Amino acid sequence: MIDDIQAKFRELYQQEPLLVRSPGRVNLIGEHTDYNDGFVLPAAINKEIFFAIAPNNTNQVRMYAFDLQESATFDVNHIQRSKTSWHNYLLGVIAQFQKGKYKVPGFDVVFGGNVPIGAGLSSSAAxxxxxxxxxxxxxxxxLEKLSLVKMAQLAEHEYAGVMSGIMDQFASMFGKKNHAIKLDCRSLDYEYMDIDMQDYRIVLCDTRIKHSLAATEYNTRRKECEAGVALLRKHYPEITSLRDVTLPMLEQHQAEFDPVVYRRCTYVVQENNRVLVACQHLEEGDMQAFGQQMYVSHEGLQHDYEVSCPELDFLVDQTRPLKTVAGARMMGGGFGGCTINLVETAAVDAFTKQMADAYQKQFGVTLQLYIASIVDGSSLVDC
Incomplete structure (x- = not known):
């Protein structure tokens, strides 16, 4: 695909571009913990956005979205939000450089890729x-990579209007081949975890559904977590986020909580603990034990955090009797998108057929499946 994007750039702008690739990501475990200052375990994958880019010696930014076959032009000295959503992912980044007092000259860019939109693989962060x-x-x-990550996150907040945590951008930028990233979303300390994928493959089952609840409920969950923190701070002034909360703290003050807020907070505290336990299993090379933490994570997302949906639950339940699947869970914000599955390499073909057949029979929808490899983060492309 990079060749097609490069060719389109030459056709549109009659010059040679710099070529960049930027991956999407999976999150093995640690869902909705990032904006609670918790732990996550993402990895960059071989679903990527490619860029061809070059200066144009004008005061204009000329953009072409290869997948949409749409173009746009903006004055680099008057960057502001657009009514067209895809513009804002790019404009937001330019605005962050300008806020940092970096003068961005006019440039041309063609971008596109194979990160599926709406599947929870963070196409926007890529x-x-x-x-x-x-x-x-x-x-x-x-600028160092961490500064670029923070700018990309602020672009998401201020121009795309999504108050995301930092995990997606961090994984896209800092990914490392054959490694997951154990990331502390408070300190941004991180550790690369070797993940042995010789015997297992990551298979993503895309429901191809995004329920309309997704955006509003995401923001609601954040507010519910903040309400829980505010309540507990009356008793524990040192608490600044759910990262600081323990299960005994919650249990001691359960009677003071709205029941829904209590379940939300309980899930986040438990999920933080699960990430640490899962990383220990990964260090031990015990993928079966790691997979069991994935199943427990899904149950928490389904029943306590309530961000799953019938399609996601069905797909996870289909894997439970399969000895060839170490673990499965919903991934991402919820209400649609993908499940992530750890499947024995030799069983991948049989697994994909079985899941596609079952989903078609149950919902009358063709299941989209992706087999993902773990790759390096954002980089230049040599051609």
Whole structure:
């Protein structure tokens, strides 16, 4: 695909571009913990957004979205939010450089890729990180990767209007081949965890459904978590987020909680603990034990955090009797998107057929499946 994007750039702008790739991500475990200052375990995968980019010696930014076959032009000196959503992922990044007092000259860019939209693989973070990486290199701004990650996250907040945690952008930028990233979302300390995928493959089952609840309920969950923290701070002033909360603290003050808020907080505290336990299993090479933590994570998301949906629950339940599946759970914000499954390599073909047949029979929808490999984060492309 990068060849097609490069060719389109040459056709549109009659010059040679810099080529950048920026991956989407999976999250093995640790869902809805990032914006609670918790732990996550993502990995960059071989579903990627590619960029062809070059300066144009004008005051204009000329963009072409390869997958949509749409173009747009903006004055680089008057960057503001657009009514067209895809514009904002790029404009937001430019705005962050400008806020940091980095002068962005006019440039041309063609971008596109194979990160499925709406599947929970963070196509938006891949776009933001790819452009940030490309501009930093193209104009020699000299920013470190962590600064680029923070800028990409702020672009998501301020221009895309989604108050995401930092996990997606961090995984896209800092990914490492054959490794997951154990990330502390409070301190941004991280550790690469070797993940042995010789005997297992990551298979993503995309429901191809995104229920309309997703955006509003995501923000509601954040507010519910904040309400829980506010209540507990009356007793424990040192608490700043659910990262600081223990299960005994919650249990001691359960009577003071709205029952829904209590369940939300309980899930987050338990999920943080699960990430740490799962990482221990990973260090021990025990993928079966790791997979069991995935199943427990899904049950918490389904019943306590209530961000699953019938399609996701069905797909996870279909895997439970299969000895060839170590673990499965919903992934991402919820109400649609993908399940992530750890499947024995030799059984992948049989698994994908069985899951597709069952989903078609149950919902009358063709299940989209992706076999993902863990790759490096954002980088230049050599051609």
């Amino acid at each position: 776009v933001e990180c790819g452009l940030a990486f490309g501009l930093n290199h193209l104009f020699d701004f000299g």
